[in-house]
Amino acid sequence: MVTKHENGTLIERREQKLKAPPMYQVLLLNDDYTPMEFVVAIIQEYFNKDRETATHLMLKVHRDGKAVCGVYSKDIASTKVDLVLTHARKAGHPLQCVMEEV
């Protein structure tokens, strides 16, 4: 919006549009080798789900190929992916974990 002052000065006010920061969903992907019990434990530990919810999510990944385990800001999502992958590799499992902008 442009307003004219008495002294002739033009003042432009830029509208302040604050956009919410983008959010990222963290997904687990299915594979044929990672044990179901390991995936349930991962979901409980890193996505703060109870055992029942974690079991349902694991079975959804197993059935559909992937499932969203949580939605976070970019830094938190990226950290979750790193922690899950590090834990899985240390345990010798090929589990895949990815993030996608919502």
Ligand code: TYC
């Ligand atoms: N498909 C695996 C099995 O049958 C289980 C599994 C579930 C693996 C979820 C990965 O993200 C995953 N042992």
